[in-house]
Amino acid sequence: MGKKRKASETEAVDEYPAAQANTSKDGKERKSKKKDTTEKSLTPSALTNSTKEKPEYEKMTIEELKRKPENEEESDKAARKAELKKRKREDKQKAEVEGGDSIAAETDKDKKKAAKLAKKLAKQGQASEEGKRQLAEESKEEKAARKEAKRAAKAKAKEEASANGEGEGKKKKKKTKGTVTEVEETKDVIMEDAVEAIVEDKMDVDSSNSGSSESEVEKSKTPKSNGSTAPTTANGTESPAPADSVAINLYMTTHSIKITDPAKPDSASCDLILNFSDLPAVDKSHLAPFSAYKSPTPIQAASWSYLLAGKDLIGVAETGSGKTMAFAYPAVQYLSKMSKSDRNPKKSGARVVIVSPTRELAMQIFEQVEKLTLAAGLKEAATCIYGGVPKDPQRESLKKALVIVATPGRLNDFLEEGAANISQAGYVVLDEADRMLDKGFEDAIKTILGATPATPKRQTLMFTATWPQSVRQLASTFMTKPVRIGINSPDDGDLRANTRITQTVEVLADGRIKEPRLLNIINAHQRSSPGAKNDRILVFALYKKEAARLENFLRAKGIKVGGIHGDLNQATRTSTLAEFKAGRTPVLVATDVAARGLDIPNVKLVINVTFPLTIEDYVHRIGRTGRAGELGKAITFFTDHDKAHSGSLINVLKAANQAVPDDLMKFGTTVKKKEHASYGAFYKDTSDAKAATKIKFDD
Numbered sequence: 001m002g003k004k005r006k007a008s009e010t011e012a013v014d015e016y017p018a019a020q021a022n023t024s025k026d027g028k029e030r031k032s033k034k035k036d037t038t039e040k041s042l043t044p045s046a047l048t049n050s051t052k053e054k055p056e057y058e059k060m061t062i063e064e065l066k067r068k069p070e071n072e073e074e075s076d077k078a079a080r081k082a083e084l085k086k087r088k089r090e091d092k093q094k095a096e097v098e099g100g101d102s103i104a105a106e107t108d109k110d111k112k113k114a115a116k117l118a119k120k121l122a123k124q125g126q127a128s129e130e131g132k133r134q135l136a137e138e139s140k141e142e143k144a145a146r147k148e149a150k151r152a153a154k155a156k157a158k159e160e161a162s163a164n165g166e167g168e169g170k171k172k173k174k175k176t177k178g179t180v181t182e183v184e185e186t187k188d189v190i191m192e193d194a195v196e197a198i199v200e201d202k203m204d205v206d207s208s209n210s211g212s213s214e215s216e217v218e219k220s221k222t223p224k225s226n227g228s229t230a231p232t233t234a235n236g237t238e239s240p241a242p243a244d245s246v247a248i249n250l251y252m253t254t255h256s257i258k259i260t261d262p263a264k265p266d267s268a269s270c271d272l273i274l275n276f277s278d279l280p281a282v283d284k285s286h287l288a289p290f291s292a293y294k295s296p297t298p299i300q301a302a303s304w305s306y307l308l309a310g311k312d313l314i315g316v317a318e319t320g321s322g323k324t325m326a327f328a329y330p331a332v333q334y335l336s337k338m339s340k341s342d343r344n345p346k347k348s349g350a351r352v353v354i355v356s357p358t359r360e361l362a363m364q365i366f367e368q369v370e371k372l373t374l375a376a377g378l379k380e381a382a383t384c385i386y387g388g389v390p391k392d393p394q395r396e397s398l399k400k401a402l403v404i405v406a407t408p409g410r411l412n413d414f415l416e417e418g419a420a421n422i423s424q425a426g427y428v429v430l431d432e433a434d435r436m437l438d439k440g441f442e443d444a445i446k447t448i449l450g451a452t453p454a455t456p457k458r459q460t461l462m463f464t465a466t467w468p469q470s471v472r473q474l475a476s477t478f479m480t481k482p483v484r485i486g487i488n489s490p491d492d493g494d495l496r497a498n499t500r501i502t503q504t505v506e507v508l509a510d511g512r513i514k515e516p517r518l519l520n521i522i523n524a525h526q527r528s529s530p531g532a533k534n535d536r537i538l539v540f541a542l543y544k545k546e547a548a549r550l551e552n553f554l555r556a557k558g559i560k561v562g563g564i565h566g567d568l569n570q571a572t573r574t575s576t577l578a579e580f581k582a583g584r585t586p587v588l589v590a591t592d593v594a595a596r597g598l599d600i601p602n603v604k605l606v607i608n609v610t611f612p613l614t615i616e617d618y619v620h621r622i623g624r625t626g627r628a629g630e631l632g633k634a635i636t637f638f639t640d641h642d643k644a645h646s647g648s649l650i651n652v653l654k655a656a657n658q659a660v661p662d663d664l665m666k667f668g669t670t671v672k673k674k675e676h677a678s679y680g681a682f683y684k685d686t687s688d689a690k691a692a693t694k695i696k697f698d699d
């Protein structure tokens with residue numbers, strides 16, 4: 001069947017629910033936290049001496065306040081305790097706002113946990129081959145040198161600490177084989193022990209194969225400061241070292257990260273930012289939007305250094321893994337580093353452009369970007385441009401915009417009429433990049449990129465959860481030597497669904513039983529536990545009319561349901577999505593307009609009533625559940641009409657360790673990898689389809 005997907009048809013608008021918990025950390029609150037917390041020390045004698053002179057509690061350190069002086073009067077004790085309490089409360093608030101201390105503390109715990117896990121995985125032979133290879137490249141000789149350096153540094157640190165009366169835990173540096181080996185505090189020794197155990201395990205297994213060449217060893221162990229792409233902060237100071245190579249190797253092992261940097265093709269070293277506190281920021285207050293999170297997600301950890309260093313990048317990571325912040329944070333730092341005169345939209349236009357395939361997704365990205373721009377003190381710096389709503393307010397907002405988040409159609413309209421100026425936009429992102437490079441959008445994207453500075457003056461980023469071969473060639477024409485980062489993503493174009501989603505495929509002999517079966521599943525879920533009645537359930541249909549029919553059917557059966565598809569006006573779509581997000585309408589029937597990118601909290605179940613046009617869309621649809629580390633469930637009806645997808649679906653199920661029903665196997669395992677500009681490498685082969693009825697794809 002010939003099905004055409006139009007760029008304009010995939011656009012939709014709706015309101016995205018506001019703000020996560022951290023939005024309460026407004027500028028005002030941050031200001032108060034930014035007060036100088038430097039504590040001047042009082043000598044211990046000042047605490048115990050005079051009972052006549054009142055101690056200056058506000059000048060004391062927390063430690064000094066904790067110490068009870070001899071002969072302390074009751075009134076002094078109360079004042080001291082009150083000051084101590086106040087100070088602790090302030091510190092706690094500060095940590096919450098700046099995401100510093102609490103995140104660092106969590107990170108230490110995490111590191112220990114990760115070390116244990118890595119050791120266990122390595123023993124079970126489950127650690128990724130890439131990580132194990134890198135770890136195994138550490139030669140015995142180097143290991144001995146490192147141990148020696150560690151011992152020497154420890155001894156020196158101890159010596160100095162006893163000489164200075166200081167506690168342990170400062171970083172010491174010692175030259176080893178012409179490189180600088182960083183010796184971290186006790187917590188990192190635990191990490192190193194775990195990594196050594198992995199290396200030893202590997203060497204035991206692989207002893208005949210342990211002779212990596214000297215140069216390979218040097219490369220794999222080169223500390224990040226050596227030839228590193230680590231960014232510097234705007235004020236020119238060197239950024240904090242993201243993490244040492246041991247911690248990086250360990251992280252790569254446990255998170256299955258593959259980084260290909262054409263600038264350093266033979267290098268095994270890379271820069272990861274494992275803690276928010278290590279993230280270069282023009283000002284630490286810019287990190288406030290991260291205060292709700294414990295640590296960067298793998299795609300954030302892996303991509304930030306490269307993006308902050310100005311590299312082009314292709315980031316492929318599973319649905320719901322935090323890709324938005326991965327590209328949005330460096331975008332805002334890029335702006336923050338500019339001089340005020342360069343950051344003048346009236347003079348230079350917008351400096352950052354982020355393009356998304358749907359209106360809802362554009363609005364969602366805008367909300368994340370706005371949190372960052374506000375934290376960076378850039379008021380009204382971002383705007384969201386999408387179709388289906390009046391142009392005037394958008395045209396007005398473009399005059400002040402440094403960041404444009406847009407759907408391609410409306411942005412092109414504004415480019416044509418001269419209302420948008422992106423001629424100096426040096427940071428351009430294609431979110432859902434494979435979709436953006438699909439035929440429906442290809443021309444619009446070419447026009448948009450053509451209006452920005454030519455590469456390499458432009459930094460171009462592409463992010464997605466699916467990266468079919470069919471779009472890679474086209475992508476490369478827009479980029480300069482992009483770094484490729486794949487998280488848990490094979491290089492061969494095979495797809496990986498989010499492994500936290502339990503996928504079930506129900507092969508139905510007759511499509512007519514879809515509706516009663518759908519009702520049955522929804523009822524069963526809503527009755528499964530007292531709270532389940534309010535769980536969000538997202539039902540996908542392929543066509544607008546089908547979505548409307550399903551919505552009416554469910555409503556007639558007493559289900560609180562809403563619908564989103566192209567036949568509905570913007571106002572209805574907006575309110576329907578808002579009701580769904582708020583949980584007032586727990587079931588939403590949607591076409592593929594809601595398949596990509598939408599981040600709706602608490603979607604517990606996705607039901608695919610009709611299989612999508614491509615296997616990539618399947619991965620994105622089910623990716624509306626199981627987000628940000630949560631678990632999710634997806635149920636897919638599969639009928640004879642969908643048999644062309646059986647092979648690719650079986651592969652996706654197997655790759656995520658999901659059960660493959662025998663009935664599905666009967667349809668065959670062949671995957672027809674056809675190159676097709678509109679539908680990717682998995683385009684449905686129509687040559688053996690029955691009658692060629694022209695069907696217009698609506699959303």
Ligand SMILES: Nc1ncnc2c1ncn2[C@@H]1O[C@H](COP(=O)(O)OP(=O)(O)OP(=O)(O)O)[C@@H](O)[C@H]1O
Binds near residue numbers: 318320321322
């Ligand atoms: N470091 C982090 N820790 C925890 N949660 C995070 C972190 N970064 C982002 N998130 C949250 O994870 C959720 C998913 O993020 P996001 O929408 O960016 O995912 P995505 O990878 O773009 O997904 P998709 O491929 O479906 O578009 C959001 O709710 C976001 O707030």
